Amino acid sequence: MIPYKIYLSEDEMPKQWYNVRADMKNKPAPLLNPATKEPLTLEELSVIFCEELAKQELDDTDAFIDIPQEIQNFYKMYRPSSLVRAYCLEKKLNTPAKIYYKFEGNNTSGSHKLNSAIAQAYYAKTQGLKGVTTETGAGQWGTALSMACAYLDLDCLVFMVKCSYEQKPFRREVMRTYGAKVTPSPSMNTVIGRKILEKHPNTSGSLGCAISEAVEVATTTPGYRYVLGSVLNQVLLHQSIIGLETKIAMDKYNIEPDVIIGCAGGGSNLGGLIGPFMREKLLGKKDYHFIAVEPASCPTLTRGKYVYDFCDTGMVTPLAKMYTLGNGFIPSAIHAGGLRYHGMSSTLSQLYADGYIDACAVKQTEIFEAAELFARAEGILPAPESAHAIKVAIDEALKCKETGESKTILFGLTGTGYFDMYAYEKFHDHQM
Amino acid sequence: MIPYKIYLSEDEMPKQWYNVRADMKNKPAPLLNPATKEPLTLEELSVIFCEELAKQELDDTDAFIDIPQEIQNFYKMYRPSSLVRAYCLEKKLNTPAKIYYKFEGNNTSGSHKLNSAIAQAYYAKTQGLKGVTTETGAGQWGTALSMACAYLDLDCLVFMVKCSYEQKPFRREVMRTYGAKVTPSPSMNTVIGRKILEKHPNTSGSLGCAISEAVEVATTTPGYRYVLGSVLNQVLLHQSIIGLETKIAMDKYNIEPDVIIGCAGGGSNLGGLIGPFMREKLLGKKDYHFIAVEPASCPTLTRGKYVYDFCDTGMVTPLAKMYTLGNGFIPSAIHAGGLRYHGMSSTLSQLYADGYIDACAVKQTEIFEAAELFARAEGILPAPESAHAIKVAIDEALKCKETGESKTILFGLTGTGYFDMYAYEKFHDHQM
Numbered sequence: 001m002i003p004y005k006i007y008l009s010e011d012e013m014p015k016q017w018y019n020v021r022a023d024m025k026n027k028p029a030p031l032l033n034p035a036t037k038e039p040l041t042l043e044e045l046s047v048i049f050c051e052e053l054a055k056q057e058l059d060d061t062d063a064f065i066d067i068p069q070e071i072q073n074f075y076k077m078y079r080p081s082s083l084v085r086a087y088c089l090e091k092k093l094n095t096p097a098k099i100y101y102k103f104e105g106n107n108t109s110g111s112h113k114l115n116s117a118i119a120q121a122y123y124a125k126t127q128g129l130k131g132v133t134t135e136t137g138a139g140q141w142g143t144a145l146s147m148a149c150a151y152l153d154l155d156c157l158v159f160m161v162k163c164s165y166e167q168k169p170f171r172r173e174v175m176r177t178y179g180a181k182v183t184p185s186p187s188m189n190t191v192i193g194r195k196i197l198e199k200h201p202n203t204s205g206s207l208g209c210a211i212s213e214a215v216e217v218a219t220t221t222p223g224y225r226y227v228l229g230s231v232l233n234q235v236l237l238h239q240s241i242i243g244l245e246t247k248i249a250m251d252k253y254n255i256e257p258d259v260i261i262g263c264a265g266g267g268s269n270l271g272g273l274i275g276p277f278m279r280e281k282l283l284g285k286k287d288y289h290f291i292a293v294e295p296a297s298c299p300t301l302t303r304g305k306y307v308y309d310f311c312d313t314g315m316v317t318p319l320a321k322m323y324t325l326g327n328g329f330i331p332s333a334i335h336a337g338g339l340r341y342h343g344m345s346s347t348l349s350q351l352y353a354d355g356y357i358d359a360c361a362v363k364q365t366e367i368f369e370a371a372e373l374f375a376r377a378e379g380i381l382p383a384p385e386s387a388h389a390i391k392v393a394i395d396e397a398l399k400c401k402e403t404g405e406s407k408t409i410l411f412g413l414t415g416t417g418y419f420d421m422y423a424y425e426k427f428h429d430h431q432m
Numbered sequence: 433m434i435p436y437k438i439y440l441s442e443d444e445m446p447k448q449w450y451n452v453r454a455d456m457k458n459k460p461a462p463l464l465n466p467a468t469k470e471p472l473t474l475e476e477l478s479v480i481f482c483e484e485l486a487k488q489e490l491d492d493t494d495a496f497i498d499i500p501q502e503i504q505n506f507y508k509m510y511r512p513s514s515l516v517r518a519y520c521l522e523k524k525l526n527t528p529a530k531i532y533y534k535f536e537g538n539n540t541s542g543s544h545k546l547n548s549a550i551a552q553a554y555y556a557k558t559q560g561l562k563g564v565t566t567e568t569g570a571g572q573w574g575t576a577l578s579m580a581c582a583y584l585d586l587d588c589l590v591f592m593v594k595c596s597y598e599q600k601p602f603r604r605e606v607m608r609t610y611g612a613k614v615t616p617s618p619s620m621n622t623v624i625g626r627k628i629l630e631k632h633p634n635t636s637g638s639l640g641c642a643i644s645e646a647v648e649v650a651t652t653t654p655g656y657r658y659v660l661g662s663v664l665n666q667v668l669l670h671q672s673i674i675g676l677e678t679k680i681a682m683d684k685y686n687i688e689p690d691v692i693i694g695c696a697g698g699g700s701n702l703g704g705l706i707g708p709f710m711r712e713k714l715l716g717k718k719d720y721h722f723i724a725v726e727p728a729s730c731p732t733l734t735r736g737k738y739v740y741d742f743c744d745t746g747m748v749t750p751l752a753k754m755y756t757l758g759n760g761f762i763p764s765a766i767h768a769g770g771l772r773y774h775g776m777s778s779t780l781s782q783l784y785a786d787g788y789i790d791a792c793a794v795k796q797t798e799i800f801e802a803a804e805l806f807a808r809a810e811g812i813l814p815a816p817e818s819a820h821a822i823k824v825a826i827d828e829a830l831k832c833k834e835t836g837e838s839k840t841i842l843f844g845l846t847g848t849g850y851f852d853m854y855a856y857e858k859f860h861d862h863q864m
Binding site: 003004005007009010073076077078088106107108110147150151169170173174176177178179371372375376377378379380381416418419421422424425428 | 435509
């Protein structure tokens, strides 16, 4: 019998990340300098990012890249994450389907974000930098980065969207516990922040503005660089640890998934989870049905256009070719903050354009219904983002119940919802 | 090399709980009926508790008791918990000591409470009951119980101290997510609640009052019984799973702890962690140095008296012989809500009286300093309760640094602090 939870031993853990771009015939389109419309060079990228990360961003030929020993050690503190057989959910649904999920929420940041945060912090440290800057909306990425920086004794400057800073004081306190300096954005600390505050003194901020402030500080302060928690190629590379561990665990027990499901905001989790499975599909060895799940109110893949666009609303970043709803797109208020992004990873965008991935959009009330059903069956209280994948996994399992098929379904459970109880409250009170 | 985390495989997991009373020469004193001052009979206990639990409460002869298969299955959803070698903390302290902790926070209730919640809910279910009632202060026990009841499809009525209900809406929402009915106490639903509200219409409630309401509903509603998360013998029995797993993991790697440390409120965690180690000490096979850590503001063992006292402030419960500060004792406001209890488990009290356990009391600011140091080194953000054990473990490790000894230190990390960020905020702002 397959155990409830499969944990790899330390010596079974991956020692290399997987770079899916190396196996893609159609490579993702390069980032462009918005001024010249020319592909960004290593030199240009290194002004914003650490050198090694800039290299990783551009590398579309090396399939496997060594994970430095210090990062491997950090991974051992909270990884391997468990691959869980959802016996209780299967029973509750009375489905012949076999459901598995890879659970990335068992660390204090509460999500998979830590996998890339430690990598980015590590390369900053080895480059001899003093610190890193970033922005955070919901707060998961900021928390992950502050944990990584505390471990490496690196400065961590987080610009937190002002309304989140005020409405989510607890996330802010977690970051402070890890020694991060958290500034509500817009702030008086930057040229762009002062400019915005002059025009809109009562603004509650936006992710676009916070990105602009973080980039400004990183590029004008000696010894600092900017880091980002999703969308980038380097982030998908680091997040491949999710899929690699999953693949090793599944191979060990001869489990072959038919359907692989992940929620998709900027693509960090989905890209990480599907990586090594996508490799087999790209190389023509095996077929899998990949499903990207996005919110109906921010349907980047299902309703966006595949064009060059800015990565931020402030239009200060490079241009990326991606499925996008337009950098000015403002999704209606939904509680899955991590999925409220107008664009999608260039790599995933290319794979989607080439027909390797399917996508679907789901409604908010449905995802909270799925979240609650899941919590009661499996114990884990999921983040609203993760609940998007749960919803579609349950739908697939119910289809099997109708057809009698016993498909093997794998989905990514990216994180826990402990800091999202306000959203659950709205759901319970039928105010959603 | 010892791995960072030791996980048992499913077939290595304990199939029996350990009942330390069976090996004690001086048995813990029995519960007394406050009216007659006679030991409570099984019949009397069964009015309040499920029959099987009442039996367990009285059983001081069977050393090992089978864990029913359904409880074993539930345990597999979130157990085994990891036994962690605190390599990063050791490095940060630069100590020759070897530090291990058993981490019980990796489940949605955020603590070890789930170990007994599922057992108590299971016996209620098999007795054919409709539901259970309980009280909750900080909310961990209520959350654990609602998870267990959701799994078994059992009604769960939680009386939550009114000030917590209002100040901790997120804990309340977690319970609601698992289908529990959460009532702020005092309420108009009970005779005693109405009486209290008549006298004190603006009261913010107390644990004593919430216990009284929960007991009233359990004893006056057909098909309901009352359950409790700490102090009782049955709870220590169920919590022995913590120590049993720890012992198996340590034996597997030939690790022998010299010092074993746990925080102590009602004693559920400490009693569970030390169980199988205490057995060896009681049987004269091995010696261990056990340390119970309590808050300086609620120093039950270090400053209390070993006498018969009520378990609640409302004086409606049976009398227990225990170290107590008096049932009217009100500790000054501290943030480790789980340790604000005037008494201590009868079993631990007897072991302490007989010299098998040491105890010490630590101050609030110190424990938050220890918590932050630990979080930055080991990643996990601890609950304030757990930080009491961390503080003393660090002290012991620093002693080793002075003496050059490389003792092996084991402590219980009972849970996470995600719902305690208000307390961390006060600490960061020097308002503690």
